[in-house]
Amino acid sequence: MKEINRSVVLQSRPQGTPSVDNFAVVDRPVPEVKEGEVLTRTLWLSIDPYMRGRMDDAQSYAPFIQIGAPMTGETVGQVVESRHPDFVPGQIVLGARGWQTYLSSSGSELSVLEDKGAPWSAYLGVLGMPGATAFAGLRDIGKPASGETLVVSAASGAVGSIVVQLAKQAGAHVVGIAGGAEKCRFVQEQLGADVCIDHRNVHDLHSAVAEACSDGVDVFFENVGGAIQHAVYPLLNDFGRMVMCGMVAEYNDKQPAPGPSLFATIRKRLRIEGFIVLDKPQNFSEWRDFATPLIVSGQLRYREQLVDGLENAPAALVDVVTGKNHAKIVVRVADPV
Amino acid sequence: MKEINRSVVLQSRPQGTPSVDNFAVVDRPVPEVKEGEVLTRTLWLSIDPYMRGRMDDAQSYAPFIQIGAPMTGETVGQVVESRHPDFVPGQIVLGARGWQTYLSSSGSELSVLEDKGAPWSAYLGVLGMPGATAFAGLRDIGKPASGETLVVSAASGAVGSIVVQLAKQAGAHVVGIAGGAEKCRFVQEQLGADVCIDHRNVHDLHSAVAEACSDGVDVFFENVGGAIQHAVYPLLNDFGRMVMCGMVAEYNDKQPAPGPSLFATIRKRLRIEGFIVLDKPQNFSEWRDFATPLIVSGQLRYREQLVDGLENAPAALVDVVTGKNHAKIVVRVADPV
Numbered sequence: 082m083k084e085i086n087r088s089v090v091l092q093s094r095p096q097g098t099p100s101v102d103n104f105a106v107v108d109r110p111v112p113e114v115k116e117g118e119v120l121t122r123t124l125w126l127s128i129d130p131y132m133r134g135r136m137d138d139a140q141s142y143a144p145f146i147q148i149g150a151p152m153t154g155e156t157v158g159q160v161v162e163s164r165h166p167d168f169v170p171g172q173i174v175l176g177a178r179g180w181q182t183y184l185s186s187s188g189s190e191l192s193v194l195e196d197k198g199a200p201w202s203a204y205l206g207v208l209g210m211p212g213a214t215a216f217a218g219l220r221d222i223g224k225p226a227s228g229e230t231l232v233v234s235a236a237s238g239a240v241g242s243i244v245v246q247l248a249k250q251a252g253a254h255v256v257g258i259a260g261g262a263e264k265c266r267f268v269q270e271q272l273g274a275d276v277c278i279d280h281r282n283v284h285d286l287h288s289a290v291a292e293a294c295s296d297g298v299d300v301f302f303e304n305v306g307g308a309i310q311h312a313v314y315p316l317l318n319d320f321g322r323m324v325m326c327g328m329v330a331e332y333n334d335k336q337p338a339p340g341p342s343l344f345a346t347i348r349k350r351l352r353i354e355g356f357i358v359l360d361k362p363q364n365f366s367e368w369r370d371f372a373t374p375l376i377v378s379g380q381l382r383y384r385e386q387l388v389d390g391l392e393n394a395p396a397a398l399v400d401v402v403t404g405k406n407h408a409k410i411v412v413r414v415a416d417p418v
Numbered sequence: 419m420k421e422i423n424r425s426v427v428l429q430s431r432p433q434g435t436p437s438v439d440n441f442a443v444v445d446r447p448v449p450e451v452k453e454g455e456v457l458t459r460t461l462w463l464s465i466d467p468y469m470r471g472r473m474d475d476a477q478s479y480a481p482f483i484q485i486g487a488p489m490t491g492e493t494v495g496q497v498v499e500s501r502h503p504d505f506v507p508g509q510i511v512l513g514a515r516g517w518q519t520y521l522s523s524s525g526s527e528l529s530v531l532e533d534k535g536a537p538w539s540a541y542l543g544v545l546g547m548p549g550a551t552a553f554a555g556l557r558d559i560g561k562p563a564s565g566e567t568l569v570v571s572a573a574s575g576a577v578g579s580i581v582v583q584l585a586k587q588a589g590a591h592v593v594g595i596a597g598g599a600e601k602c603r604f605v606q607e608q609l610g611a612d613v614c615i616d617h618r619n620v621h622d623l624h625s626a627v628a629e630a631c632s633d634g635v636d637v638f639f640e641n642v643g644g645a646i647q648h649a650v651y652p653l654l655n656d657f658g659r660m661v662m663c664g665m666v667a668e669y670n671d672k673q674p675a676p677g678p679s680l681f682a683t684i685r686k687r688l689r690i691e692g693f694i695v696l697d698k699p700q701n702f703s704e705w706r707d708f709a710t711p712l713i714v715s716g717q718l719r720y721r722e723q724l725v726d727g728l729e730n731a732p733a734a735l736v737d738v739v740t741g742k743n744h745a746k747i748v749v750r751v752a753d754p755v
Contacts, residue, residue: 339676346692
């Protein structure tokens, strides 16, 4: 009945852009379930840009991954066997279980999901970390008011696509930035952004953003960094907020590139603030409570890119880090029983 | 009885560092006092770094000064003649009356000072804009907690010297940065900083700050920019706050120099925020109420550099902008009658 426990481990640290050669597939026996433990099987694995950072041995908000250890990652799993009072076989659980097919654990990292009509994979994207990130970043830092202008980079991505929709709900003029015509169509036509700028197809990004933001920029939800940051930053209005969520364009840089002059922060009273959604665990439950009905009713839109098989997770992460994915990637590891 | 009205006007815009040639002294008749107006005579004029910015015709939080117009500036004055119900001759008033000996105005920019035992000139420095700036920046952005480490640049200056003392009162480990041994002695021995680093006399500023901040930096009160900013920024701890108050080292740059990479703002959840004390007029009264008794009792220390005569204000501003002053400069324009 039980199978092998397959995991994908970090085999070497990348120099710059990671490749699939930095990973290895390792098969081991499925772990024993000790008293007080619960054995769970992975159904879905989330692939997210932050994983790139964990592959380095640099100081970060989370411990880096040791060579030979499984990659970390959020999963939806199912209870297979339980010697823990809080879990029974068949339950669906959410937790950071890593890139492996089975995990036996104390269950402290798991929360049981109730079936409220949303697809299980949604709990890794729109209802999971990316969605909660958009929600918390806007609520705590961005605070777009009706009539204000919000710019979001990587607007078609897992975080950006929720930022666009929440900012529109708040009454803001929303300008997305994305790479490619197809992504921009999605952002404008499906998500409802007022404008979406294809940064791969403009002569001068700064002018394009300036034209789309005739009243300047009040909130810049920053997912990308690099040239996009340098184009948008000078357009911030007095009392503008810069929500520092990600700088995926610079994750592979060996040395940090210079940023914009901070002089403008004084003159314009800017607030530039970074955050990590994990710092406040209640972000997740608050967002799920708010967003699940909107997902079920179709009011909140999202898309996923499905990848089949745990062994294809490394290539998926490389795609995410290099911007080749067209949507939030979830890896289908197994079907529920 | 009445004298001429002497003013110092902006004669030309500086290219880079200003010089006294950018100013001209102009003598005119003392203005008529119309119905509803009050004529005030300047006693003390404040010289502050922000004035450099007003000399350019660049967009700023305040309108720039027109060529031929008197420089703007905070003053303590005395009512000479009044055709306004709220003012009587002899009253001492605080207000942005500019670089001139007399002003006839509606009085809306003036507040009457009561004699609470503090010297009148103190209302331009420790009890005025610089003091209120230190107060508001720490209360609203820096928020140093007991046991945290705070670094302040230009620590012997009008703002920095108050930051040092307020942060010590809050229980922080306080590291000042100043230029020159005399300033550093003042910061350590008179203001009570735990350490003061002479940035003109260290081999490697980054290492010197790192050594003085063995637990990293929780609050960086930024008055200077440039090399000091680049040395301190990498030492910020998780959830560090950077109070963007001034960047005097870069005020004369014709093009803004690059700043630090903002990538760290995400990883460390930094908050970088600029502010202008004038945005909240209550900052001034709240600070005066809090600080006046501490000035009278000697618990809050400050020093002033006196300059005699309005015609010497331009040289004083050049000194401030180039860091040649050793303390807050106030110009004695006239004595009260």
